Each structure stands twice: as C-alpha cells, then as structure tokens.
Amino acid sequence: MVTLLDLIGTFAFAMSGALTAMNKKLDPFGILIIAFVTSIGGGTIRDIMIGRTPVGWMRDLNYLYAINLGYVMALIFKQKLLRLRISLLLTDTIGLGVFTLIGIQKGLDYGIHPFICVALGTITACFGGILRDVLCAEIPVVFRKEIYATICILGGIVFFVLQSMAFNENVVYLATSLVIIVIRLLAVKFDWSFPTFEPKS
Amino acid sequence: MVTLLDLIGTFAFAMSGALTAMNKKLDPFGILIIAFVTSIGGGTIRDIMIGRTPVGWMRDLNYLYAINLGYVMALIFKQKLLRLRISLLLTDTIGLGVFTLIGIQKGLDYGIHPFICVALGTITACFGGILRDVLCAEIPVVFRKEIYATICILGGIVFFVLQSMAFNENVVYLATSLVIIVIRLLAVKFDWSFPTFEPKS
Amino acid sequence: MVTLLDLIGTFAFAMSGALTAMNKKLDPFGILIIAFVTSIGGGTIRDIMIGRTPVGWMRDLNYLYAINLGYVMALIFKQKLLRLRISLLLTDTIGLGVFTLIGIQKGLDYGIHPFICVALGTITACFGGILRDVLCAEIPVVFRKEIYATICILGGIVFFVLQSMAFNENVVYLATSLVIIVIRLLAVKFDWSFPTFEPKS
Numbered sequence: 001m002v003t004l005l006d007l008i009g010t011f012a013f014a015m016s017g018a019l020t021a022m023n024k025k026l027d028p029f030g031i032l033i034i035a036f037v038t039s040i041g042g043g044t045i046r047d048i049m050i051g052r053t054p055v056g057w058m059r060d061l062n063y064l065y066a067i068n069l070g071y072v073m074a075l076i077f078k079q080k081l082l083r084l085r086i087s088l089l090l091t092d093t094i095g096l097g098v099f100t101l102i103g104i105q106k107g108l109d110y111g112i113h114p115f116i117c118v119a120l121g122t123i124t125a126c127f128g129g130i131l132r133d134v135l136c137a138e139i140p141v142v143f144r145k146e147i148y149a150t151i152c153i154l155g156g157i158v159f160f161v162l163q164s165m166a167f168n169e170n171v172v173y174l175a176t177s178l179v180i181i182v183i184r185l186l187a188v189k190f191d192w193s194f195p196t197f198e199p200k201s
Numbered sequence: 202m203v204t205l206l207d208l209i210g211t212f213a214f215a216m217s218g219a220l221t222a223m224n225k226k227l228d229p230f231g232i233l234i235i236a237f238v239t240s241i242g243g244g245t246i247r248d249i250m251i252g253r254t255p256v257g258w259m260r261d262l263n264y265l266y267a268i269n270l271g272y273v274m275a276l277i278f279k280q281k282l283l284r285l286r287i288s289l290l291l292t293d294t295i296g297l298g299v300f301t302l303i304g305i306q307k308g309l310d311y312g313i314h315p316f317i318c319v320a321l322g323t324i325t326a327c328f329g330g331i332l333r334d335v336l337c338a339e340i341p342v343v344f345r346k347e348i349y350a351t352i353c354i355l356g357g358i359v360f361f362v363l364q365s366m367a368f369n370e371n372v373v374y375l376a377t378s379l380v381i382i383v384i385r386l387l388a389v390k391f392d393w394s395f396p397t398f399e400p401k402s
Numbered sequence: 403m404v405t406l407l408d409l410i411g412t413f414a415f416a417m418s419g420a421l422t423a424m425n426k427k428l429d430p431f432g433i434l435i436i437a438f439v440t441s442i443g444g445g446t447i448r449d450i451m452i453g454r455t456p457v458g459w460m461r462d463l464n465y466l467y468a469i470n471l472g473y474v475m476a477l478i479f480k481q482k483l484l485r486l487r488i489s490l491l492l493t494d495t496i497g498l499g500v501f502t503l504i505g506i507q508k509g510l511d512y513g514i515h516p517f518i519c520v521a522l523g524t525i526t527a528c529f530g531g532i533l534r535d536v537l538c539a540e541i542p543v544v545f546r547k548e549i550y551a552t553i554c555i556l557g558g559i560v561f562f563v564l565q566s567m568a569f570n571e572n573v574v575y576l577a578t579s580l581v582i583i584v585i586r587l588l589a590v591k592f593d594w595s596f597p598t599f600e601p602k603s
Contacts, residue, residue: 021344024340024344025345026340026344026345027344027345027348027394029343029344029348029350029351030341030343030344030345031344033331033343033344033350034344044250048249048250048450048455049446049449049450049455049456049457049460050455050456050457050460051252051453051455051456053249053250053251053252054250054251054252054311054313055250055251057317058250058251058313058314058317061314061316061317064316064317064320110456112456112460113460113463115463115466116459116460116463116466119466126435130435130537134335134536134537134539135331135335135340135341135344136340137335137338137339137340137539138539139426139428139537139538139539140432140537142431142432142435143423143426143428143429143431143432143433143435143436143537144427144428144429144432147429147431149431149435150431193429222545225541225545226546227541227545227546228545228546228549228595230544230545230549230551230552231542231544231545231546232545234532234544234545234551235545245451248451249450249451252453254450254451254452254453255451255452255453255512255514256451256452258518259451259452259514259515259518262515262517262518265517265518265521335536336532336536336541336542336545337541338536338539338540338541
C-alpha cells in the first residue's frame with residue numbers, strides 16, 4: 001500500500017512541478033526535468049544521505065511512468081488544472097503526507113535515530129519542491145510562505161508518539177498521513193503562515 | 202579510449218564553465234569552482250545516485266589536471282576563445298556525446314534498467330551545466346534554449362537499438378557519439394529549439 | 403578534540419546561516435533550514451562523495467543540538483550579534499579552519515590522494531555557505547568577495563607539508579587550523595580580495 005501511495009505522491013508532485021515550470025517560459029524538456037526533480041528530488045537526497053543506492057526511482061520503473069504520466073497530464077490538462085486548484089492541492093497534500101511517512105520509515109530501516117528520521121521525512125517531502133524552486137532561480141516558496149515543513153515535523157512527532165504507544169503499523173501510517181493532510185488543508189484554507197523576519201533591524 | 206574521450210570532455214566542459222563564469226564578475230577562485238562543477242558535476246551526481254563512491258574524479262588525478270588545464274587555457278586565451286566560438290562549440294559537443302555514452306555505460310555496469318540508463322546518460326551530460334547556471338543564479342540554459350538534453354535522449358535510444366542488434370561495442374560507442382555530435386551541430390547551425398510555454402494562459 | 407571543534411564549527415555556521423537568512427524575509431522554518439544547510443551542507447556533500455553513509459550528522463545527535471542551539475541563539479541575540487560582528491567573524495573563522503581540517507582527514511581515512519583531500523577540505527568548509535547562498539537565490543559570496551576558499555587550499559598545503567615532515571598529528575592539526583584562522587582574520591582586516599573579471603572584453 002505504501003508503494004501505491006508513493007506512486008500517487010510521485011505523480012502528484014510531477015504534475016505540480018510541471019505546472020510551476022510552465023509559468024517560467026521553459027521548453028517542454030525543461031518542464032520534464034523540473035517535473036522529474038520535483039517528484040524524486042526529496043527521496044533521492046534522502047537515499048544518497050543514508051546510503052541507499054542505487055536510489056529508489058532507479059529500482060522500479062513505475063516511478064518513471066508515474067512521472068511521465070503526471071507530466072503529460074499537466075501538458076494536456078494545463079488550463080483545466082490551473083482552474084481546478086483544489087484537485088492539485090489535494091494530490092500535492094497526499095504527496096506531502098505520504099513522502100513524510102516514507103522518509104521516516106526508510107530512516108528507521110537504516111537504524112537511524114528517530115529525531116533524524118523526522119528530519120529525513122521532512123527532507124523527503126520538502127526538498128523536491130526546494131530543488132524545483134532553485135532550478136527556477138527563486139527563493140524556495142517553502143521558506144517564505146505556508147507552514148509546509150512545520151507540518152511534516154508535526155507529522156513526524158505524531159508518528160513516533162503513536163509508535164511508542166505500540167499501535168499497529170498501519171494505524172500509525174494512516175494516522176500520521178491523515179494528521180499531515182488535514183493540517184495542511186486547514187493551513188491553506190485559513191491561510192496560516194509564520195510571520196517573516198523583516199530585514200530592517 | 203573511453204577514458205581519453207572522458208578527459209577531453211572534462212577539459213572542454215571546464216573551459217566552457219570558466220568562460221561562462223568570467224561573464225559573471227567572479228574572482229579567479231569562483232571561476233575555478235564553476236569550471237570544476239561544470240566538468241565533474243554531472244558525473245558526480247550520477248556516481249552518488251548509483252552508489253559508485255568515492256566518485257569518479259577522486260579516483261584518477263587526470264581529471265583534476267584536465268580541469269585545471271581547461272581553466273588555465275580559458276584564463277589565458279579568453280579573448281581568442283570567445284571569438285573562436287566554433288572551437289568551443291566543438292569541444293563542448295564532444296563532451297556532450299562522450300558524457301552521455303559514459304553515463305549509459307556506468308548505469309549498465311551497475312545493472313540498471315536501460316530506460317534509467319538513458320536518464321543517467323542525460324544527467325551525466327547535462328547536470329554539470331545545470332549546476333553551473335544554478336551557481337550563477339540563472340535559470341539553466343538547457344531548460345530554455347537549445348535541444349541539448351533531447352539530443353542525449355535520442356543518443357541513448359540509438360545506443361540501445363544498436364546494442365540490441367548485437368553490434369560490436371566500439372561500433373555502438375562510435376555511432377552513438379557521432380549521432381549526438383552531428384545532431385547537436387545541426388541543431389546549432391539551423392537554430393533548432395522547442396517553443397517555450399508562455400505564462401499567459 | 404576534533405569532535406568538539408567540529409561541534410563548535412557546526413554551531414558557528416548554523417548561527418551565521420540563520421543571520422543571513424533573517425535578512426532575506428524568510429519565515430522561522432526557512433531560517434532553520436538555511437541554518438541547517440549552512441552548517442552541515444559541506445560535510446554532507448563530502449560524505450556522499452566519498453561514500454561515508456549515513457552521512458556524519460546522522461550518526462551523532464550532538465550535531466542536531468549544535469545546529470538548533472546556533473539557530474535559537476541567532477533568533478534571540480539577533481540585534482546584538484549583528485552589532486558584535488567581530489564575535490561572528492571569529493566563530494565563522496574557527497568553523498573554516500576546523501572544517502577544512504576535518505575534510506582533509508576524512509579524505510585520508512578513505513585512502514584518497516592528498517590533492518583530492520585538499521579539494522575535500524575546501525568543499526567541507528565552503529559548500530555549506532555556497533548552498534546557503536544558492537537557496538537564497540544569490541551568486542555565492544565566496545565566488546565574488548573574500549579569499550575564503552583560497553585560504554582553505556593554503557591550509558591544505560600547510561597540512562601536507564607538515565605531515566610529510568613527520569610532525570605529530572596534533573601539531574599538524576593545530577598549525578593548519580591556526581594558519582587558516584590567522585590568514586582569514588588578516589584577509590578580513592586588510593580587505594584582501596582578488597580582482598573580479600569584468601565582462602566587458
């Protein structure tokens with residue numbers, strides 16, 4: 001089930017990457033690379049840091065298919081997708097929840113301390129988008145708006161609290177994903193964000 | 202022979218990196234780093250993703266020498282090289298062909314699926330230049346102009362088609378490189394490029 | 403003792419990263435990520451290139467604590483720290499010396515050639531700051547001002563000259579760090595820098 005969710009997240013992130021890149025006057029290939037990097041960037045950074053090589057998307061062609069599907073869908077349904085912001089937000093949020101979870105789990109598989117696993121979950125979920133923004137020569141949106149990454153950290157804490165209470169693995173997974181997804185949607189709906197530091201002082 | 206071509210590609214990419222950096226008001230050390238990253242960036246990303254560590258340029262000092270030679274040549278012959286755009290284009294194109302080939306071959310050596318190997322060849326050939334542009338705070342040129350990366354993918358397909366026809370390894374190598382080099386030169390000559398997406402809609 | 407110095411360097415780099423990020427209108431989480439990347443970025447790139455995984459900061463929670471301490475200190479004492487530029491410069495310079503040394507030593511531990519080890523020391527000391535600037539969408543300061551990286555290379559040469567003279571390890575460490583720290587402070591005091599290349603010709 002995790003693999004299926006992972007593929008859905010990959011697809012969703014590829015689509016959101018492609019849509020972002022289209023606003024940047026890139027050519028079709030540039031858009032494909034951005035879609036690619038957005039969807040597998042976070043997991044790739046996680047894998048090379050924990051020593052899981054060849055990295056994940058090289059082991060299973062389904063990731064490549066999911067990315068290309070997301071890319072083609074973005075090209076075809078561009079106009080509709082931009083209007084249907086809500087569907088994009090939903091898929092992106094599923095990706096956020098799933099990728100955080102998978103990042104934490106991969107860390108645990110490699111015997112890494114829970115604190116670091118929370119960082120790995122956050123990296124998995126956020127660094128695809130950070131790379132996307134860096135390649136578009138922008139300050140990453142996650143640093144300026146939305147409490148995106150804070151939600152991943154919260155989700156990580158929920159994960160380990162539930163796990164320490166000896167809940168069943170599937171319950172832990174489901175609850176963690178749901179917490180991340182619900183808080184994200186609430187955050188977008190009510191426009192929660194942190195104040196930014198003003199460079200005056 | 203592959204190693205020799207690899208060193209020529211490294212030298213060519215270092216020179217093109219240094220020439221780009223000189224247009225950015227960097228100091229001599231900044232230029233050296235950009236030359237370095239342009240020439241070994243793509244191969245380094247490939248190596249860390251497939252788990253080939255220490256990465257290639259750490260195993261053979263000749264890469265270091267090739268980079269420094271390209272850097273020094275760029276500093277000395279700057280004025281002439283900028284006028285001799287044709288020679289730069291040629292070396293850069295040789296690098297493109299050779300790096301694509303080497304990326305594919307390294308992937309095969311690590312038992313990776315041919316589809317992913319094509320991606321690895323493209324990464325090897327293109328990500329040095331992408332890193333160069335990111336370090337110069339620009340949107341990578343490969344995303345906006347030229348059909349650079351598309352040529353790498355075409356070259357990859359040629360590689361596997363010829364290989365499946367049981368041609369001799371050297372024939373496959375030579376034909377793949379030539380296809381990439383010839384298409385690139387034609388693309389530059391006739392100014393082939395993809396239309397970019399306009400952010401109006 | 404190296405570990406203690408490493409933690410001091412990590413703390414200092416986290417603080418300098420956070421202070422830089424605060425000038426960029428980032429939210430508190432963005433600042434934390436920048437602090438994180440500035441302090442562990444160089445060592446992480448070194449580790450993944452030599453194949454030392456899981457990378458250093460995942461093996462010892464003290465790095466996480468040092469980063470968070472540096473981050474919190476930057477948030478609390480922001481106004482004072484910006485006035486006390488000299489204390490920031492000092493900690494940053496200690497980080498520079500220590501990180502160069504550690505990078506060289508890690509390379510030697512992995513049987514890598516001294517020339518490459520000097521590059522590894524420079525990468526360890528400089529790439530955290532380079533990543534910081536890239537994430538802030540700026541051309542890295544190390545490419546434009548200050549002879550930061552040149553000092554690392556000089557320090558590396560001192561390291562191997564002393565080592566080849568069969569000095570005691572601690573003497574080599576101490577002398578290398580001191581050379582880097584003293585030259586850096588002199589460079590800042592007397593405003594030493596390389597001329598940049600002008601893009602006119």
